[in-house]
Amino acid sequence: xxxxxxxxxxxxxxxxxxxxxxxxxxxxxxxxxxxxxxxxxxxxxxxxxxxxxxxxxxxxxxxxxxxxxxxxxxxxxxxxxxxxxxxxxxxxxxxxxxxxxxxxxxxxxxxxxxxxxxxxxxxxxxxxxxxxxxxxxxxxxxxxxxxxxxxxxxxxxxxxxxxxxxxxxxxxxxxxxxxxxxxxxxxxxxxxxxxxxxxxxxxxxxxxxxxxxxxxxxxxxxxxxxxxxxxxxxxxxxxxxxxxxxxxxxxxxxxxxxxxx
Numbered sequence: 001x002x003x004x005x006x007x008x009x010x011x012x013x014x015x016x017x018x019x020x021x022x023x024x025x026x027x028x029x030x031x032x033x034x035x036x037x038x039x040x041x042x043x044x045x046x047x048x049x050x051x052x053x054x055x056x057x058x059x060x061x062x063x064x065x066x067x068x069x070x071x072x073x074x075x076x077x078x079x080x081x082x083x084x085x086x087x088x089x090x091x092x093x094x095x096x097x098x099x100x101x102x103x104x105x106x107x108x109x110x111x112x113x114x115x116x117x118x119x120x121x122x123x124x125x126x127x128x129x130x131x132x133x134x135x136x137x138x139x140x141x142x143x144x145x146x147x148x149x150x151x152x153x154x155x156x157x158x159x160x161x162x163x164x165x166x167x168x169x170x171x172x173x174x175x176x177x178x179x180x181x182x183x184x185x186x187x188x189x190x191x192x193x194x195x196x197x198x199x200x201x202x203x204x205x206x207x208x209x210x211x212x213x214x215x216x217x218x219x220x221x222x223x224x225x226x227x228x229x230x231x232x233x234x235x236x237x238x239x240x241x242x243x244x245x246x247x248x249x250x251x252x253x254x255x256x257x258x259x260x261x
Contacts, residue, residue, distance in 0.1 A: 005076060009072075019111065025109050036102060040098065047233060053085070056081065059080070062074045066078060072111045076110045079106050083099070084096055092104065101181050121166050126148060129149075132211055134152065135211060136214065169203065169236055172202040172242065175245075179249070205240055208240075
């Protein structure tokens, strides 16, 4: 059913810079279902036919609507009720509870609506531009800002959509939740603090990235700042953010945050 969907994503959306992480997320989802699949034989056969048919019908309706009207959010998101309904029909509620995380992780495959992306991106760019200006001005750099356009010395830099940090936040949240699921800390407090730190870490890391690119451009020229270093800074941003998340997990693990679920 979803082969045409994934074929289309692989040849369109996943080839863009904003959604290039989609293929990796899809592989992770497949791995999670396969890794959890061997446990399904352990459950007693107790199908929920009424609830299963209702949820499956809802999922198929979303799929048909999304496919026919080219609404990717419905088409891709319909996998969650389709799979959940199928599991209810095959095995019952125990199998759905067992697959709760793979089902949740499918959310990261669903493209956000354009209006949501534009709203979040615009706000993030404004905040990042303002913070970058304030920090560098405090250190005595000749910097000024007009909206999301930053002028430093003779250089004028635009904080574009890709620099808003929305994609890095989305990617880090996916990585962070996967890390939390695999590590499986027993403390609710530990997991709560770690989850709450994902977005702040991604935002701070992206501010540091923008600051670094501004300083590189100022000291070494526009060709260096907008060349290889621009792409490398994006990769380094994600690596540093993941390392910070792992470091925080280690710090929390050494504390007495043993509130059992």
